[in-house]
Amino acid sequence: MVFAKKVKSYAKVNLSLNVTGAAGGYHLIDSVLASIDIYDTVCVKPRGDRLVNVYMHGLGSENILPERNNAVRAGEAFVSAFSTKGADIEIYKDIPMGAGLGGSSADAAGVLNAMAALYKVTDRAALKGLADALGSDTGYMLGGGFARVAGRGERVFPIPAKERYHLLLLLPKSGVDTAACYKKYDEAPDEKRNDAETCASGLVSGDFQMLCRGVYNALGAPAAKLNGDVQTALDELAKFSPAAYAVTGSGSAAFALFESEELCRWAKKEYRGKFRARVAHTVTPRAKRTPQNPFSLSEEEKKLLE
Ligand SMILES: C[C@@](CO)(OP(=O)(O)O)[C@H](O)COP(=O)(O)OP(=O)(O)OC[C@H]1O[C@@H](n2ccc(N)nc2=O)[C@H](O)[C@@H]1O
Numbered sequence: 170m171v172f173a174k175k176v177k178s179y180a181k182v183n184l185s186l187n188v189t190g191a192a193g194g195y196h197l198i199d200s201v202l203a204s205i206d207i208y209d210t211v212c213v214k215p216r217g218d219r220l221v222n223v224y225m226h227g228l229g230s231e232n233i234l235p236e237r238n239n240a241v242r243a244g245e246a247f248v249s250a251f252s253t254k255g256a257d258i259e260i261y262k263d264i265p266m267g268a269g270l271g272g273s274s275a276d277a278a279g280v281l282n283a284m285a286a287l288y289k290v291t292d293r294a295a296l297k298g299l300a301d302a303l304g305s306d307t308g309y310m311l312g313g314g315f316a317r318v319a320g321r322g323e324r325v326f327p328i329p330a331k332e333r334y335h336l337l338l339l340l341p342k343s344g345v346d347t348a349a350c351y352k353k354y355d356e357a358p359d360e361k362r363n364d365a366e367t368c369a370s371g372l373v374s375g376d377f378q379m380l381c382r383g384v385y386n387a388l389g390a391p392a393a394k395l396n397g398d399v400q401t402a403l404d405e406l407a408k409f410s411p412a413a414y415a416v417t418g419s420g421s422a423a424f425a426l427f428e429s430e431e432l433c434r435w436a437k438k439e440y441r442g443k444f445r446a447r448v449a450h451t452v453t454p455r456a457k458r459t460p461q462n463p464f465s466l467s468e469e470e471k472k473l474l475e
């Protein structure tokens with residue numbers, strides 16, 4: 170039986186993010202990323218023509234204009250690069266938007282992965298090139314998992330971490346614009362200039378204390394200047410005495426790391442603040458990138474794939 174494709178595209182957190190320079194209108198970063206078990210679901214069916222239609226569902230994503238939707242751009246770039254037919258795409262959103270959790274990059278990468286599976290495109294290097302052209306985080310999102318990234322985010326070095334970590338996320342309603350956050354950073358560059366080595370080493374060795382010492386985000390301060398809720402969220406997380414806490418990406422979400430599932434759930438239960446709180450865990454998605462699809466194709470759709 171032939172199936173259309175369905176992929177889970179996971180959110181990320183930046184466990185560590187340092188700005189090391191600038192080039193070509195972008196900032197150079199040294200960041201440690203981890204996928205977490207919050208994901209958008211991308212379902213793809215083939216079309217007879219070369220069009221790409223994307224239907225968004227949930228969290229207000231229905232209001233994203235198609236010409237601004239990274240998932241549409243990804244689908245169109247795929248058709249053009251590999252000369253395939255188009256696709257009808259449904260995206261079910263669960264990744265909060267504008268939160269620094271990488272939702273639009275996850276959708277773009279999810280579309281590339283799903284269309285590659287649909288049209289049997291195996292050239293991962295070409296896919297990575299397409300992803301990099303779509304956004305700084307999109308190349309990482311193709312594979313996800315634990316990774317250290319450099320350049321503007323396109324140089325991806327997977328980290329062989331074995332542990333599963335427990336996070337409490339606080340999710341302010343309003344987001345932070347990524348470009349504005351980097352601009353704000355330039356007004357007061359981070360003197361501390363941490364690097365991501367401690368964090369990465371902590372992940373490799375499974376040394377939780379070392380990992381926590383490496384948790385850091387140079388974009389935390391500018392994000393808090395742009396959105397007052399970011400600082401409130403950080404202050405609230407600090408009260409639970411987590412092992413570490415920080416903003417993810419350019420915000421507005423902040424996360425705290427806990428040593429156990431139990432402590433993490435306890436903090437969520439005790440939290441009385443104004444933000445939505447959510448427990449999440451790190452996840453290594455590589456092995457499960459294309460799970461079985463729940464819906465079958467019609468005879469007509471099957472012919473399109475022959
Ligand atoms: C901050 C980070 C950290 O992982 O994540 P988010 O908060 O967006 O999730 C990323 O660097 C965001 O990556 P991404 O969201 O793909 O950004 P892009 O679409 O490529 O760029 C949006 C804008 O952000 C600025 N930008 C982005 C990346 C970078 N390394 N330097 C930059 O200066 C540029 O002004 C660019 O025009």
Ligand SMILES: Nc1ncnc2c1ncn2[C@@H]1O[C@H](COP(=O)(O)OP(=O)(O)O)[C@@H](O)[C@H]1O
Nearest residue numbers: 237238239240266267268269270271272273276
């Ligand atoms: N498929 C998409 N899903 C979510 N946001 C998208 C998408 N395409 C474009 N956007 C735009 O990108 C902005 C940033 O979204 P998102 O990736 O969720 O945040 P962040 O960059 O902070 O991780 C949103 O405000 C939205 O307008």
